[in-house]
Amino acid sequence: xxxxxxxxxxxxxxxxxxxxxxxxxxxxxxxxxxxxxxxxxxxxxxxxxxxxxxxxxxxxxxxxxxxxxxxxxxxxxxxxxxxxxxxxxxxxxxxxxxxxxxxxxxxxxxxxxxxxxxxxxxxxxxxxxxxxxxxxxxxxxxxxxxxxxxxxxxxxxxxxxxxxxxxxxxxxxxxxxxxxxxxxxxxxxxxxxxxxxxxxxxxxxxxxxxxxxxxxxxx
Amino acid sequence: xxxxxxxxxxxxxxxxxxxxxxxxxxxxxxxxxxxxxxxxxxxxxxxxxxxxxxxxxxxxxxxxxxxxxxxxxxxxxxxxxxxxxxxxxxxxxxxxxxxxxxxxxxxxxxxxxxxxxxxxxxxxxxxxxxxxxxxxxxxxxxxxxxxxxxxxxxxxxxxxxxxxxxxxxxxxxxxxxxxxxxxxxxxxxxxxxxxxxxxxxxxxxxxxxxxxxxxxxxx
DNA sequence: CGGTGGATTAACCGCTCGGTCAAACCCTTC
DNA sequence: GAAGGGTTTGACCGAGCGGTTAATCCACCG
Numbered sequence: 001x002x003x004x005x006x007x008x009x010x011x012x013x014x015x016x017x018x019x020x021x022x023x024x025x026x027x028x029x030x031x032x033x034x035x036x037x038x039x040x041x042x043x044x045x046x047x048x049x050x051x052x053x054x055x056x057x058x059x060x061x062x063x064x065x066x067x068x069x070x071x072x073x074x075x076x077x078x079x080x081x082x083x084x085x086x087x088x089x090x091x092x093x094x095x096x097x098x099x100x101x102x103x104x105x106x107x108x109x110x111x112x113x114x115x116x117x118x119x120x121x122x123x124x125x126x127x128x129x130x131x132x133x134x135x136x137x138x139x140x141x142x143x144x145x146x147x148x149x150x151x152x153x154x155x156x157x158x159x160x161x162x163x164x165x166x167x168x169x170x171x172x173x174x175x176x177x178x179x180x181x182x183x184x185x186x187x188x189x190x191x192x193x194x195x196x197x198x199x200x201x202x203x204x205x206x207x208x209x210x211x212x213x214x215x216x217x218x219x
Numbered sequence: 220x221x222x223x224x225x226x227x228x229x230x231x232x233x234x235x236x237x238x239x240x241x242x243x244x245x246x247x248x249x250x251x252x253x254x255x256x257x258x259x260x261x262x263x264x265x266x267x268x269x270x271x272x273x274x275x276x277x278x279x280x281x282x283x284x285x286x287x288x289x290x291x292x293x294x295x296x297x298x299x300x301x302x303x304x305x306x307x308x309x310x311x312x313x314x315x316x317x318x319x320x321x322x323x324x325x326x327x328x329x330x331x332x333x334x335x336x337x338x339x340x341x342x343x344x345x346x347x348x349x350x351x352x353x354x355x356x357x358x359x360x361x362x363x364x365x366x367x368x369x370x371x372x373x374x375x376x377x378x379x380x381x382x383x384x385x386x387x388x389x390x391x392x393x394x395x396x397x398x399x400x401x402x403x404x405x406x407x408x409x410x411x412x413x414x415x416x417x418x419x420x421x422x423x424x425x426x427x428x429x430x431x432x433x434x435x436x437x438x
Numbered sequence: 439c440g441g442t443g444g445a446t447t448a449a450c451c452g453c454t455c456g457g458t459c460a461a462a463c464c465c466t467t468c
Numbered sequence: 469g470a471a472g473g474g475t476t477t478g479a480c481c482g483a484g485c486g487g488t489t490a491a492t493c494c495a496c497c498g
Binding site: 031032033109110111113114116117118119123126127130131134135149150151152154155158159161162163165166167169170171173174175176177178179191192194195197198199201202203205206 | 250370373390395
């Protein structure tokens with residue numbers, strides 16, 4: 001707990017932070033493969049050995065950046081959960097939050113997906129974070145979805161997440177097949193948002209046929 | 220076109236095939252990172268240089284295996300499309316086919332997802348195959364879904380694919396958070412199948428409210 | 439039998455990676 | 469000005485990678 005005062009030419013804390021930020025930018029720009037000790041050092045304007053002086057390994061560097069992403073993501077969802085409204089409104093709001101965060105952190109989606117799909121070395125860390133996110137989401141979905149059967153809340157969670165996440169990873173990879181428009185343009189993202197809303201409305205209709213949702217904005 | 224007759228100790232064709240199969244097994248067991256020239260050679264009981272003698276690069280080897288996966292996948296979908304029935308039955312059938320193929324080729328899902336998420340060197344090849352698959356799927360979805368708006372067929376295709384694919388990559392990565400049961404067990408897969416069916420039924424209900432689908436088998 | 443040519447191999451190359459180490463640097467303190 | 473210690477560095481290491489090369493093997497053929 002001994003607080004170190006700042007020293008003229010960057011105290012320990014500052015240097016460590018500089019390197020961490022270099023790693024974060026590098027990760028965002030070059031992806032997982034681009035996060036090499038050499039590249040981090042170059043980006044931070046520092047010798048390679050210094051990276052290991054402040055961070056024991058590049059793996060630790062990666063996980064620290066990942067923690068940041070997840071912490072902000074989780075917090076955004078928690079905030080979105082706290083707003084009042086009907087279940088339908090609340091689900092729509094959490095979808096918007098999810099989409100907004102993905103849009104603002106496009107690399108993040110792919111970094112996670114890469115680790116999960118490739119059973120990467122950081123899968124355990126990703127697992128912990130995924131579970132924490134699921135916990136938040138289930139708080140809402142569990143209110144109106146059963147815990148068993150084909151409409152079980154955990155399936156809805158996974159499906160909802162898939163609808164959002166896979167758009168960012170797959171639509172741009174479909175190229176011309178997707179259509180003439182850029183799927184990550186503003187209009188493209190709005191279209192996807194409307195689609196996900198449409199899907200959850202369909203779910204809610206089926207879960208509670210009595211209280212049909214507001215008129216479909218389809219057309 | 221000059222057909223080479225087989226030679227006693229494995230003709231060119233046989234050797235090349237042996238190496239290709241070694242690569243396929245290796246890829247299935249160890250994943251993308253495990254596909255190194257050295258490992259392929261060891262697995263085929265052959266010198267490393269021979270791998271390059273028959274296949275110009277490990278990249279070509281990978282893409283050849285990928286082509287196999289995709290060709291079988293596409294064919295399965297085409298066959299599933301040819302059966303008669305109501306739109307609902309046909310969609311359910313194509314979902315079953317999709318799920319069956321993923322279940323039988325679990326590595327395949329992850330290999331593709333890894334390439335797409337990581338913008339891997341084989342993304343162009345994956346793109347071509349993804350587009351071909353989408354073309355097949357759109358043949359069915361386009362029959363009853365609009366081409367524009369929140370329920371556009373291309374969104375339905377991407378979402379349907381996401382529902383299937385992400386289950387295989389994410390559910391096992393959720394660990395205890397998913398629940399006590401193995402998501403890839405027979406029971407777990409059946410549950411997911413029922414869920415995806417439930418989702419598309421919800422879609423169809425919303426697309427054509429007049430002809431509500433068969434009674435929901437929801438618990 | 440000896441030659442020919444495809445099949446096969448050991449050895450090697452250049453490169454990049456994560457990580458280490460001992461020396462040098464520089465600021466503080468006495 | 470010397471000692472000390474946290475900070476910074478260039479040089480180095482071993483491992484693994486994709487890929488090449490020159491030599492060898494060996495089955496066939498004239």
